[in-house]
Amino acid sequence: MMKSKALKIVLLVCIILLSVMIPPPEGLTKEAWILAGIYLAAIVGLVSKPYPEPVVMLVAVALSCFTVARFGDSPVKSGDVLSGYASGTTWLVFSAFTLSAAFVTTGLGRRLAYWFILKFGGTTLRLGYVTALLDLILAPATPSNTARAGGIVFPIINSIARALGSDPKDSPRKAGRYLMVNIYMVTKTTSYMFLTAFAGNALALQLISDIFNIHISWVGWMLAGMPVGLLMLAVIPYIGYKISPPELTKIDNVKIATSGLETLGPMNMKEKGLVVIFFSALLGWIFSHYLGLNASSVAIIAMGGALLFNIISWNDILQNKGGWNTLIWYGGIIGLSATLSKEGFFKWLADFMSHHLDFLGAGNETIVIIVFISILVRYLFASGGAYVAAMVPVFATVGLVTGTAPVLLALAILFSNSYGGCITHYGGAAGPIIFAAGYNDIKSWWIIGTVVALLTFVVHMVVGLPWWNFLLNSGML
Amino acid sequence: MMKSKALKIVLLVCIILLSVMIPPPEGLTKEAWILAGIYLAAIVGLVSKPYPEPVVMLVAVALSCFTVARFGDSPVKSGDVLSGYASGTTWLVFSAFTLSAAFVTTGLGRRLAYWFILKFGGTTLRLGYVTALLDLILAPATPSNTARAGGIVFPIINSIARALGSDPKDSPRKAGRYLMVNIYMVTKTTSYMFLTAFAGNALALQLISDIFNIHISWVGWMLAGMPVGLLMLAVIPYIGYKISPPELTKIDNVKIATSGLETLGPMNMKEKGLVVIFFSALLGWIFSHYLGLNASSVAIIAMGGALLFNIISWNDILQNKGGWNTLIWYGGIIGLSATLSKEGFFKWLADFMSHHLDFLGAGNETIVIIVFISILVRYLFASGGAYVAAMVPVFATVGLVTGTAPVLLALAILFSNSYGGCITHYGGAAGPIIFAAGYNDIKSWWIIGTVVALLTFVVHMVVGLPWWNFLLNSGML
Numbered sequence: 001m002m003k004s005k006a007l008k009i010v011l012l013v014c015i016i017l018l019s020v021m022i023p024p025p026e027g028l029t030k031e032a033w034i035l036a037g038i039y040l041a042a043i044v045g046l047v048s049k050p051y052p053e054p055v056v057m058l059v060a061v062a063l064s065c066f067t068v069a070r071f072g073d074s075p076v077k078s079g080d081v082l083s084g085y086a087s088g089t090t091w092l093v094f095s096a097f098t099l100s101a102a103f104v105t106t107g108l109g110r111r112l113a114y115w116f117i118l119k120f121g122g123t124t125l126r127l128g129y130v131t132a133l134l135d136l137i138l139a140p141a142t143p144s145n146t147a148r149a150g151g152i153v154f155p156i157i158n159s160i161a162r163a164l165g166s167d168p169k170d171s172p173r174k175a176g177r178y179l180m181v182n183i184y185m186v187t188k189t190t191s192y193m194f195l196t197a198f199a200g201n202a203l204a205l206q207l208i209s210d211i212f213n214i215h216i217s218w219v220g221w222m223l224a225g226m227p228v229g230l231l232m233l234a235v236i237p238y239i240g241y242k243i244s245p246p247e248l249t250k251i252d253n254v255k256i257a258t259s260g261l262e263t264l265g266p267m268n269m270k271e272k273g274l275v276v277i278f279f280s281a282l283l284g285w286i287f288s289h290y291l292g293l294n295a296s297s298v299a300i301i302a303m304g305g306a307l308l309f310n311i312i313s314w315n316d317i318l319q320n321k322g323g324w325n326t327l328i329w330y331g332g333i334i335g336l337s338a339t340l341s342k343e344g345f346f347k348w349l350a351d352f353m354s355h356h357l358d359f360l361g362a363g364n365e366t367i368v369i370i371v372f373i374s375i376l377v378r379y380l381f382a383s384g385g386a387y388v389a390a391m392v393p394v395f396a397t398v399g400l401v402t403g404t405a406p407v408l409l410a411l412a413i414l415f416s417n418s419y420g421g422c423i424t425h426y427g428g429a430a431g432p433i434i435f436a437a438g439y440n441d442i443k444s445w446w447i448i449g450t451v452v453a454l455l456t457f458v459v460h461m462v463v464g465l466p467w468w469n470f471l472l473n474s475g476m477l
Numbered sequence: 478m479m480k481s482k483a484l485k486i487v488l489l490v491c492i493i494l495l496s497v498m499i500p501p502p503e504g505l506t507k508e509a510w511i512l513a514g515i516y517l518a519a520i521v522g523l524v525s526k527p528y529p530e531p532v533v534m535l536v537a538v539a540l541s542c543f544t545v546a547r548f549g550d551s552p553v554k555s556g557d558v559l560s561g562y563a564s565g566t567t568w569l570v571f572s573a574f575t576l577s578a579a580f581v582t583t584g585l586g587r588r589l590a591y592w593f594i595l596k597f598g599g600t601t602l603r604l605g606y607v608t609a610l611l612d613l614i615l616a617p618a619t620p621s622n623t624a625r626a627g628g629i630v631f632p633i634i635n636s637i638a639r640a641l642g643s644d645p646k647d648s649p650r651k652a653g654r655y656l657m658v659n660i661y662m663v664t665k666t667t668s669y670m671f672l673t674a675f676a677g678n679a680l681a682l683q684l685i686s687d688i689f690n691i692h693i694s695w696v697g698w699m700l701a702g703m704p705v706g707l708l709m710l711a712v713i714p715y716i717g718y719k720i721s722p723p724e725l726t727k728i729d730n731v732k733i734a735t736s737g738l739e740t741l742g743p744m745n746m747k748e749k750g751l752v753v754i755f756f757s758a759l760l761g762w763i764f765s766h767y768l769g770l771n772a773s774s775v776a777i778i779a780m781g782g783a784l785l786f787n788i789i790s791w792n793d794i795l796q797n798k799g800g801w802n803t804l805i806w807y808g809g810i811i812g813l814s815a816t817l818s819k820e821g822f823f824k825w826l827a828d829f830m831s832h833h834l835d836f837l838g839a840g841n842e843t844i845v846i847i848v849f850i851s852i853l854v855r856y857l858f859a860s861g862g863a864y865v866a867a868m869v870p871v872f873a874t875v876g877l878v879t880g881t882a883p884v885l886l887a888l889a890i891l892f893s894n895s896y897g898g899c900i901t902h903y904g905g906a907a908g909p910i911i912f913a914a915g916y917n918d919i920k921s922w923w924i925i926g927t928v929v930a931l932l933t934f935v936v937h938m939v940v941g942l943p944w945w946n947f948l949l950n951s952g953m954l
Contacts, residue, residue, distance in 0.1 A: 052791040055784045062781025065774040078774045079563065086556065086563035086812070297542040297555045304539025307532045314529040321795050335563070 008050035015041040016063070027351065031071040032343035038063045039336050046329075046386040053385070054325050057332030064336055076339050084335030085327075088296030089206040093143055093199045093330055095299035097323040099274075099281070100147035102312040103138060108271040109152030111264050112137065117160070118257035124175050124246040127253070128237030131157060131179070132186045136233060139190040139197040140285070141278050141302075144322055145384070149187035149430035157183055158437050160256055164248055168438030171247075176439035178246040184434050184445075185236050185452045188427070191384075191418035193229035195221040195295060196285065200388040202295075203330055204414050207388070210341045211396040212406040216414075218285040218295045220477040224411050228464045232419075232456050239451055244444045273311045277302050326385075333389050346397055354401040362403035368461050370395050371412045375453055378420040384428045388417055407477060411468050412460060419456040422449040485527035492518040493540070504828065508548040509820035515540045516813050523806075523863040530862070531802050534809030541813055553816050561812030562804075565773030566683040570620055570676045570807055572776035574800040576751075576758065577624035579789045580615060585748040586629030588741050589614065594637070595734035601652050601723045604730070605714030608634060608656070609663045613710060616667040616674040617762070618755050618779075621799055622861070626664035626907035634660055635914055637733055641725055645915030648724075653916035655723040661911050661922075662713050662929045665904070668861075668895035670706035672698040672772060673762065677865040679772075680807055681891050684865070687818045688873040689883040693891075695762040695772045697954040701888050705941045709896075709933050716928055721921045750788040754779050803862075810866050823874055831878040839880035845938050847872050847881075848889045852930055855897040861905045865894055884954060888945050889937060896933040899926040 019037020024030050042060035046053055065078045084090055103109040116130045135153055142148040157179050166174035191198035195205065195218050205216060216224075284291065284298035293301075306312045317323065340346065360366045374395055381387035392413060399409040421427030425435040425445045435445070471477045496514020501507050519537035523530055542555045561567055580586040593607045612630055619625040634656050643651035668675035672682065672695050682693060693701075761768065761775035770778075783789045794800065817823065837843045851872055858864035869890060876886040898904030902912040902922045912922070948954045 051784070054794075055791045058777075059781040059785050062774075062778040065777050066770070069768065069770045069774055078771060079565065082563040082565065082568055084563070085568075085808075086559040086561070088556065088559065091559055091562075291546065293543070293546040294555060297539075297546055300535075300542050301539045304536040307528070308536050314532045317531075318798050318801060324795060324801065331562075 005050045008045075008048045011048070012041045012045050012050070015044060025348075025352070027348045028345065029071075029074075029343065031067060031074050032340070032345050032348075034067050035064055035336070035340055035343060036345050038067065039340055042333070042336065043386070043390040046383070046389055047381065052325070053383075054328035054332075057329040060336060061332045064339060068339070076342050080339045080342060081335050083338050084333065085331035087206065087331065087334045088294060089202045089334055090327060090331040092196070092202050092296040092299045094323055094327045095296075095303035096141060096143045096196050097147070097199070097320065097326060098303045098312060098317055099277070099299075099306060100142040100144035100151075101316055101320045101323070102274050102277075102306055103142060104147055104151040105312060105316050106268075106270045106274050107264055108274050109138060110156060111261065111267065111271065113153065113156045114257045114260040114264070117253050118261070121251060121253035121257065123251060124178065124249050125237065125241050127157075127160070127179060127251060128182045128241060131183055132190075132233045132237055135183075135186045135190045136193070140194045141196060141281055143196050143199040143201070145187055145191060145198060146322055146429045146433065149183050150433040153183050153187070154430070154434055154437070156260070160251075161439065163256055164251065166248065166439070172439040173244075173247050175246045175248045176437070177441075177444065178240055178244050180434050180437055180439045181244060181445050181448050182237055182240045184425070184428075184431055185240060185422055185448065186233065187430055188418050188422045189229055189232050189236060189452075189456070191428075192415040193222065193225040194218075196299065198384065198418055199326055199330070200384040200417060201414060203334070203385065204388045204392045204417055205410075206334055207337055207392050208396045208410045208414065210337060211346050211393060211400060212410060214406050214410060216407070216410065216477060218288060218298075220471070221414075223471055223476055224464075224468050225415060227467060228415075228456075228459055231459060231463070232452075235455070236452055239455070240448050243448050243451065270311045273309045274306070277305050277309075277311060280305070329385070337393065346393065350397050350400045353397060357398060357401055360398070360402040364404070364408070364465055366399070366402045366404050367409050367412050367465065370398060370409065371416045371457065371461065374413055374416045375420040375423065375457060378423055378427055382426045384417060384421055387421075392417065405469075405472075407472055408465060408468050412465070415460060415464070416457070419453055422453040422456075424449065482527045485522075485525045488525070489518045489522050489527070492521060502825075502829070504825045505822065506548075506551075506820065508544060508551050509817070509822050509825075511544050512541055512813070512817055512820060513822050515544065516817055519810070519813065520863075520867040523860070523866055524858065529802070530860075531805035531809075534806040537813060538809045541816065545816070553819050557816045557819060558812050560815050561810065562808035564683065564808065564811045565771060566679045566811055567804060567808040569673070569679050569773040569776045571800055571804045572773075572780035573618060573620045573673050574624070574676070574797065574803060575780045575783065575789060575794055576754070576776075577619040577621035577628075578793055578797045578800070579751050579754075579783055580619060581624055581628040582789060582793050583745075583747040583751050584741055585751050586615060587633060588738065588744065588748065590630065590633045591734045591737040591741070594730050595738070598728060598730035598734065601655065601726050601728060602714065602718050604634075604637070604656060604728060605659045605718060608660055609667075609710045609714055612660075612663050612667045613670070617671045618673060618758055620673050620676040620678070622664055622668060622675060623799055623906045623910065626660055627910040630660050630664070631907070631911055631914070633737070637728075638916065640733055641728065643725065643916070649916040650721075650724050652723045652725045653914070654918075654921065655717055655721050657911050657914055657916045658721060658922050658925050659714055659717045661902070661905075661908055662717060662899055662925065663710065664907055665895050665899045666706055666709050666713060666929075666933070668905075669892040670699065670702040671695075673776070675861065675895055676803055676807070677861040677894060678891060680811070680862065681865045681869045681894055682887075683811055684814055684869050685873045685887045685891065687814060688823050688870060688877060689887060691883050691887060693884070693887065693954060695765060697948070698891075700948055700953055701941075701945050702892060704944060705892075705933075705936055708936060708940070709929075712932070713929055716932070717925050720925050720928065747788050750786050751783070754782050754786075754788060757782070806862070814870065823870065827874050827877045830874060834875060834878055837875070837879040841881070841885070841942055843876070843879045843881050844886050844889050844942065847875060847886065848893045848934065848938070851890055851893045852897040852900065852934060855900055855904055859903045861894060861898055864898075869894065882946075882949075884949055885942060885945050889941070892937060892941070893934070896930055899930040899933075901926065
């Protein structure tokens with residue numbers, strides 16, 4: 001472990017040293033070249049993880065500040081390196097993370113789950129659909145997959161599986177195996193339906209917007225993602241049910257839900273307040289255009305409301321480590337990316353690529369190829385965020401070079417970064433949590449994941465592309 | 478408690494409602510007027526504390542985002558409101574807070590303390606001077622008074638007092654009472670000697686710079702503050718010794734220090750690493766001009782180094798709640814202040830004041846009056862940071878109106894915000910920690926505090942002003 005960590009650090013140091021020693025290619029300044037080396041090292045660091053993500057980013061920020069200072073006459077300043085911390089994207093994610101935490105701490109998430117189970121959860125299959133419905137309803141205000149799938153849905157489904165007598169060791173096939181893998185596939189699907197349903201979405205959109213110079217609103221994102229997402233949600237619980245059929249089909253949902261609701265007691269003021277905040281945020285995002293607000297402001301105001309009315313306390317926020325991790329590393333990568341952009345790096349990269357990618361055309365087939373590759377490389381990434389930071393700028397640059405329709409390609413990549421994570425049990429933060437319950441084997445998980453990912457891919461390419469094109473042409477994006 | 482909290486909230490709501498209902502005065506837009514109302518409410522909130530500081534600021538940021546969005550054609554954007562989070566000042570404080578924490582977690586602070594006690598701590602009076610020396614040496618890299626005085630110096634002096642048989646209840650006068658109050662007076666003095674010796678310094682400098690358009694470097698600050706500070710450090714332990722004389726004068730310092738050093742064991746790698754980082758940061762700050770670095774970049778690079786070499790872990794940072802509190806509320810207030818500045822609010826305020834302050838001239842006597850008032854109002858403030866946010870912009874604006882030498886007034890106010898806190902036992906974050914040990918009575922604390930504060934005031938006015946003027950004229954500031 002120590003040895004592998006040392007090797008990883010050596011690799012990162014080598015990347016940066018190479019950028020310092022090798023003279024910059026034509027069209028790039030020495031400063032931009034070294035900053036690109038630091039950026040690449042940061043991304044390799046995010047993937048190989050010799051340190052936690054925020055540490056990797058803070059060190060990269062420190063090195064970038066130093067580099068910028070060494071080149072006194074540079075077009076960028078240390079303020080540019082830090083600019084990501086004032087980015088609306090960073091605060092959108094941080095604020096919505098706070099709301100995610102509120103669904104866990106107030107108990108509202110659990111209450112919703114038991115209500116749905118009471119109403120609709122009479123069979124194992126229907127429980128699969130209840131999972132989808134619950135995740136869908138929570139999704140718009142819970143960009144933390146860890147909070148939504150790992151913190152709300154998973155604990156309840158896990159305790160239900162145990163209550164049904166499905167033991168991870170002795171009888172995983174009774175119900176747990178199906179229910180567990182279904183949570184993950186479902187959350188990876190709802191994740192691409194709303195800008196605020198997955199932290200990586202806002203980051204990816206920010207990185208893409210820097211390169212393509214496009215704008216996609218919260219509503220535009222929903223209009224593009226929701227129809228294809230709903231289509232997939234309609235079949236995913238069934239796919240898992242067929243590939244990994246549970247032995248138990250009937251469930252005494254009334255007993256489970258009633259006892260769960262009894263434990264929660266009557267709905268308290270905090271939960272009621274959260275319902276109001278949640279719907280206000282939803283309305284805010286939907287009508288943001290008319291209100292003159294952007295998605296980030298809506299999220300910040302929602303967080304402000306939640307704090308003002310004590311729905312979430314400052315202590316809850318302090319203890320919400322995921323929020324701080326994300327604030328530090330998203331702010332860092334957004335700042336570095338903006339700095340590189342200002343240095344003309346992505347323009348240079350596009351020029352450079354255009355000499356080597358002339359076999360790719362401007363048509364939709366290029367989008368299909370890029371998206372397919374984007375799914376394949378997800379095998380290498382244990383974090384949706386790291387994948388976004390590493391690959392999204394590259395795919396966007398390739399698209400820029402080939403001249404494909406930027407918004408169509410953008411949507412296709414933005415969505416594939418969620419459902420591409422289906423293919424492994426480590427493709428997103430919720431995966432390892434669910435997998436650790438012990439019900440699942442890698443083989444059936446990966447088979448279901450591959451089927452879901454490929455089917456989603458086909459639906460997005462065959463149904464999605466024409467639909468997004470229609471939205472674009474009719475001015476709804 | 479609940480009732481007083483509700484009253485405080487009602488007051489804040491009233492302030493904001495008044496700014497919405499009362500039409501703006503001539504020279505200010507409706508938007509600027511409401512933003513000023515939110516700013517005022519935030520400051521009153523920081524002082525009255527119905528919520529923790531970060532919550533007050535996040536709600537103020539949310540309201541400001543909303544206000545900015547409602548006025549579509551405004552000169553400021555929601556990005557301006559968030560700009561404080563990318564401010565070098567915010568990151569200077571956050572990074573140096575991390576170093577403060579490292580002195581506590583690695584044990585280096587305690588080791589230094591025992592070394593000094595071993596070498597110089599033979600009498601109670603000399604222990605008072607050891608406290609001053611220790612605090613002085615730690616000061617440049619520990620802007621957290623809580624970490625320096627509360628986390629490093631206090632626990633050791635507290636355990637020494639107990640070891641000497643001085644009990645808070647039965648025998649406070651034996652040694653504890655003197656030693657405790659001395660910690661506080663000393664740390665309030667070192668706090669103004671370096672830009673990085675107190676979190677509020679960077680915040681105050683940022684706020685003042687926005688109004689006066691001046692620049693004071695890390696070295697300039699030290700040159701101005703250190704001579705007067707050293708003068709005061711030479712007498713403060715003696716003042717406390719005379720006003721609150723300890724009954725015990727001799728101390729078996731060798732026994733105490735040896736046993737303390739034995740507990741710590743040999744110096745470990747983390748401590749050695751921290752020594753290197755500490756001196757690098759110090760050299761970085763001193764020679765920042767030649768390196769092309771600013772003070773913030775030096776601090777960020779030092780933090781990066783500490784993380785890279787595992788001197789402090791990400792988990793230590795996550796648990797360092799003071800750092801997160803400061804990040805959120807400093808970033809918020811700096812952003813709000815920058816937004817108001819962009820809206821022309823402080824210019825308007827200066828114009829407005831100039832009609833009512835024409836009895837004040839441009840000479841040094843105005844500086845003397847302002848600084849004296851700045852010390853008096855410290856009775857009302859239970860936090861150095863809240864005082865800075867509330868009063869420093871006002872005093873700076875008054876100075877701007879009267880036309881006093883901006884740099885001289887700036888230094889005088891920047892320094893008085895630290896030593897002004899001497900006058901009460903709640904004037905700075907370390908105060909309540911030390912007071913809670915139980916050795917001190919309010920009366921003797923306030924008497925010593927008043928003597929120290931007034932003497933410092935006289936020294937700063939009589940010796941400081943000419944000295945700062947000399948530095949200014951010789952181009953060293």
